[in-house]
Amino acid sequence: MSIFSEVGPIKYEGPESTNDFAYKVYDKDRVVLGKKLSEWLRLTVCYWHSFAAGGMDMFGGDTWPRPWKDGPNTQEAANAKTDAAFDFFQRMGTPYFAFHDVDAMAQADTLEEHDRALKTIEARIAKRMSETGVKLLWGTANLFGHPRFMAGASTNPNPEVFAYAAAQVKMIMETTHRLGGENYVLWGGREGYDTLLNTDLKAELAHFGRFLNMVVEHKHKIGFKGTILIEPKPFEPTKHQYDRDVSTVFGFLQKNGLEKEVKVNIEVNHATLANLDFEHEVATAYALGIMGSLDINRGDPRSGWDTDQFPNNAQDLSVAFLSILENGGLGTGGCNFDAKLRRQSIDINDLYIAHITGIDTLARAVLSAESVIKQKKLATLKAARYAGWETPFGKEIAEGKYTLAQLADVAVKKGLDPEPVSGKQELFESIVAQNQKV
Ligand code: XLS
Ligand code: NI
Ligand code: NI
DSSP: OOTTTTTTOOOEEEEEOOTTTEEESSOOTOOEEEEEHHHHHEEEEEOOOOOOOOOOOBBBBBOOOHHHHSSSHHHHHHHHHHHHHHHHHHHHHEEEEEEEHHSSSSOOOSSHHHHHHHHHHHHHHHHHHHHOOEEEOOOOOOOOGGGGGGSSSSTTTSHHHHHHHHHHHHHHHHHHTTTSEEEEOOOOOTESSSSSOOHHHHHHHHHHHHHHHHHHHHHHHTOOOOOEEOOOOSSSSSEESOOOSSHHHHHHHOOOOOOOOTTEEEEHHHHTTTTTOOHHHHHHHHHTTEEEEEEBBBOOSSSSSSBBBBOOOTTTHHHHHHHHTTOOOTTTTOOOEEOOOOOTOTHHOOOOHHHHHHHHHHHHHHHHHHHHHHHHHHHHHHHHGGGGGGGGHHHHHHHHOHHHHHHHHHHHHTTOOOOOOOOOOHHHHHHHHTTOOO
C-alpha cells in the first residue's frame, strides 16, 4: 500500500462538482478540433519534484511525508518510491511520467554502480509501466546536483567531468530508449558561468557543441526514435546559462549543424525568468521549426527565481495554447508538470489537489483557444492586417523580385504614402478575454 492510495481514481465530474478530488474541466475524451483533450495535452507527472524532493529550501530541511527519504537511498527505498509514483500516476489518470536517472535509482558511488542501480530500477519501472499502461514522456540525466558538476558538465574546464557526463547520458538515454521514451531532454543546469573572469566562453561553447553532437550520433546508433530536446533557461543556478532562450538555442543548434536533430522543451517559468512571455517562446519555437515539449509551471510575479509553482490561471496560458492548437499540437512532446508543492503543503493530498488544479487549468486554456479558433474573428482580423502581402505587389517583394534600388524606384514613381492603420490591440485582447472558459 502506497502513501498515495487513499484517493482516486480521479474522475471528470464537470464544472458543478464541488469535489476537490475530481476534474471539473478536464474531460479527457472530449474532442477539441478533431483531437481528444488527452491527446492535445499528453499530461506528464515528474519524479523529481513530486517523489524525489522532500520540500527542503535554502533555510531548512525536508517537510513532506516521503517515507523512502527517511533513511539512506537504498534499493528498497528506490523501489518504494517507484511503487508510490506509479500508484499516484494511476490514481491521477495521467498517461505519462518523466524522470532524471538519480530521481529513481538507489545511491551509487561509482559509474559502474550507477549503471547497475539504474538498470535495476529500470526493470521495476518497466514492470510498473506494463501493469499500469503509464508511458515515459522523457528521461534525462542529472548533470547538476553532484559537486563534480559544479563548474558544468560538458562545459566543465576538466575533460574528465565531460567524460563522466557522457557516461551518465549514454546510460540514461539507453534506459529511456528501452522504456519506449518518446523524448530525451538535456537541461544544461550548470552549462554556463558564474563569472566570465575564470571562463573560456569560446572553448566551453565548442565543447558543448561537441557533446550535443555525440548525443545525437549515439541516438542514431542505438536506433532511438524519440526527439532530443534542449530545455532553455537564462540563469539559476549559474549567473548565465548558455541555453538562455529558444532563439539562442536555435542559433547554437545551427552553428553545430543540429537544427534538424534537436528541438526545445519550453518551461513557463524559464521563459518568464528570461523576461519573455511563455507564448513568445512557444510561437518562436514553431516559427523556427523546433517545437518539442512543455514544462508546465509558473513563477511568482514578485520573485526573481524559478519557484516552479503549479499553474492555476488559464488566461496566462491561453495565448500559448492558441499557437499550439493552430500548429496541430505538440508532436512527441507533452505537458510535464515541472512544478512543486509549497514547503508547508505537507498533507499527502496536497499533491493531488495541485495536479488536479493544474490539469483543469490546462484544459481551460485549450478550451478557450478552441473557442477563439472556432469564432474565426481573431484569424480574420489578423489576416486583414497582412492582406497587402497577398497582393501581386506584396508577393513580388516577398519573393525577391526587386533589389533595394529597384524597389526604391517603384516607391518613388508610385508616389507611395501609406496611411497608418490601427493595430487594434485592445480588440485582439478582448477576443481572448471574452473567450475564457470558467
Ligand atoms: C530546472 C529544470 C529541470 C529540468 C530537467 O530548472 O526545469 O527541472 O526540467 O532537468
Ligand atoms: Ni524543467
Ligand atoms: Ni525549471
